[in-house]
């Protein structure tokens with residue numbers, strides 16, 4: 447469903463885009479809002495809000511069951527959203543798109559279904575040091591159950607994956623490489639295609655976390671040749687509570703279901719159950735219909751703008767932010783990878799991140815402070831937390847200026 451009214455010219459019309467996000471148009475503590483927390487969750491454009499609203503007002507019913515008109519309408523829209531998502535990541539088939547509640551559930555699905563069926567005692571699982579907890583803990587749980595070992599792929603002081611160490615670890619013939627495409631606490635863009643090639647040569651599958659890449663860049667799962675790719679609707683300007691597991695059809699076909707229930711079966715008797723075809727085998731129970739529809743609209747919205755234009759715009763805003771940060775001796779930036787997307791994670795000398803976050807909020811600037819669910823990254827840099835400004839398509843240089851004006855205020859307060 448392409449949205450003609452949102453067709454933007456190749457120059458990326460930032461003012462038009464900002465106008466499509468109603469939540470941006472408000473005051474916080476008397477200041478116009480500057481939203482720099484899209485890495486945690488992005489704001490929603492009108493087209494997404496209206497699609498969910500329209501669905502509930504007109505079309506809501508359960509899917510894949512009723513013969514009545516509303517059920518048919520809901521089913522058509524729900525199924526169409528999967529085709530939008532297929533296009534969004536260029537999957538070979540919509541059977542390869544499994545709906546989950548988000549990235550977290552998608553990664554747990556792989557660990558619990560593929561992992562339980564394929565991991566044996568003594569196997570190695572490689573997990574990078576810059577992962578979000580949701581691409582660490584499911585592998586630790588699996589390893590504990592199977593007496594397998596999780597091994598860390600280290601990074602360097604710039605937050606760049608240590609490819610030499612990775613190649614060395616591959617000599618141990620691991621079964622799985624769990625790796626984020628873009629690191630949420632650092633912004634590092636990992637060379638995923640190369641990682642996949644090396645992992646495959648060593649006989650491992652690659653489970654990639656696309657939660658922070660899909661909002662910022664064009665993703666082509668076929669070109670990457672990645673085995674599994676997880677992402678969340680709410681970070682690509684869609685609703686919360688919905689996300690995606692892409693998996694290669696051959697792998698998904700061979701995997702056992704994870705949860706049992708309605709919709710994931712063809713027939714059930716007390717002698718046994720025949721499971722449904724893909725993707726439904728992995729979607730037990732009434733799905734999150736409205737939010738799946740909203741997520742499909744969000745994916746169309748981004749495709750319509752063009753992910754190359756999004757990436758170019760955000761890159762220019764991030765470069766500006768990094769150049770302003772470089773002027774500040776009191777500021778340490780975490781994550782200086784040459785290839786970086788969307789994230790400025792930093793410390794200010796002598797000021798606790800939570801104080802920075804609170805003071806910025808009082809000036810209308812929303813950032814996230816904390817460990818960003820990436821505690822190993824904090825441990826690596828020896829800090830309990832960072833302050834993180836994360837970009838969305840609606841941010842511009844003026845937002846960065848407001849961030850740095852806010853930082854000036856923080857420093858004035860703490861230097862007194």
Ligand code: 7TS
Pocket residue numbers: 485486487547548549550551578580581626628629630631655657658678689814818819
């Ligand atoms: N993976 C990465 C790289 C993430 O950034 C996040 C969420 C997740 C997985 C989990 O996604 P969910 O939608 O299942 O929760 N990251 C953040 C963040 O950086 N700040 O808040 C949430």
